Amino acid sequence: MADMKIPRATAKRLPIYYQYLNILADAGQKRISSSEFAAGVKVDPRTIRRDFSHFGTLGKRGYGYDVADLLAFFKKILKQDQVTKVALVGVGNLGHALLNFNFHRDNNIAIRAAFDIDPAVVGTTIDDIRVYPLTELQNQLQKQAIKVVILTVPEAAAQTVTDQLIAAGVEGIMNFTPTRINVPATVIVQNVNLTSELQTLIYFLNHRTLDQQGTNKE
Numbered sequence: 001m002a003d004m005k006i007p008r009a010t011a012k013r014l015p016i017y018y019q020y021l022n023i024l025a026d027a028g029q030k031r032i033s034s035s036e037f038a039a040g041v042k043v044d045p046r047t048i049r050r051d052f053s054h055f056g057t058l059g060k061r062g063y064g065y066d067v068a069d070l071l072a073f074f075k076k077i078l079k080q081d082q083v084t085k086v087a088l089v090g091v092g093n094l095g096h097a098l099l100n101f102n103f104h105r106d107n108n109i110a111i112r113a114a115f116d117i118d119p120a121v122v123g124t125t126i127d128d129i130r131v132y133p134l135t136e137l138q139n140q141l142q143k144q145a146i147k148v149v150i151l152t153v154p155e156a157a158a159q160t161v162t163d164q165l166i167a168a169g170v171e172g173i174m175n176f177t178p179t180r181i182n183v184p185a186t187v188i189v190q191n192v193n194l195t196s197e198l199q200t201l202i203y204f205l206n207h208r209t210l211d212q213q214g215t216n217k218e
């Protein structure tokens with residue numbers, strides 16, 4: 001997906017399309033009209049057409065979308081046709097919750113290792129995921145060929161740990177800390193901030209027009 005140069009907002013909607021297509025496929029639906037699809041994912045039809053236009057022709061006029069074809073396409077685009085191994089650094093409140101959430105139950109994302117500096121948590125296993133000391137970071141990431149890391153350390157440790165991740169060859173960081181971490185251009189950072197998500201929701205609640213109601217804002 002990285003070399004396709006699609007807008008970030010489009011990239012953020014792709015998993016929504018993918019998850020809905022999975023629901024349709026599980027229900028045995030073979031085909032869906034573009035208006036039904038838009039209603040199902042709660043995204044404006046024009047936005048969907050614009051998103052899909054980045055990938056060439058995905059539907060047929062008057063026919064809509066073939067569910068299996070579209071699902072196979074997004075599966076590949078989102079790399080859900082293979083398991084992506086992920087590590088987590090910082091096994092505190094948030095880290096524990098994410099380890100217990102355990103992405104691989106419904107996706108091809110698998111947290112394979114976790115790291116912390118606290119002796120109380122190092123050496124433990126949470127939902128089959130071993131917590132290693134931070135000193136093992138480079139060794140384990142390289143040994144297990146892990147390139148994606150979820151960062152859930154305290155704000156003060158965010159940049160130091162990031163520097164260690166870069167030195168270990170990490171290419172993607174899902175950053176839950178409030179710090180805007182510095183990385184080289186080769187590393188992609190996805191910042192997750194629940195406070196700003198909530199602020200955005202509150203903004204839309206206060207600025208919505210009637211035709212925006214019931215539409216997702218990603």
Ligand SMILES: NC(=O)c1ccc[n+]([C@@H]2O[C@H](COP(=O)([O-])OP(=O)(O)OC[C@H]3O[C@@H](n4cnc5c(N)ncnc54)[C@H](O)[C@@H]3O)[C@@H](O)[C@H]2O)c1
Pocket residue numbers: 089090091092093094095115116117118121134151152153154155157161175176177178192193194195
């Ligand atoms: N983005 C969000 O929506 C969101 C929500 C909640 C918390 N947070 C952020 O997530 C981070 C974690 O929050 P929390 O409540 O789980 O904190 P926490 O204090 O419960 O956990 C932090 C963990 O990181 C470990 N740690 C500290 N320094 C480390 C280092 N150098 N290397 C490895 N591990 C180290 C600690 O031992 C601890 O286990 C914080 O930065 C917090 O601000 C973000």
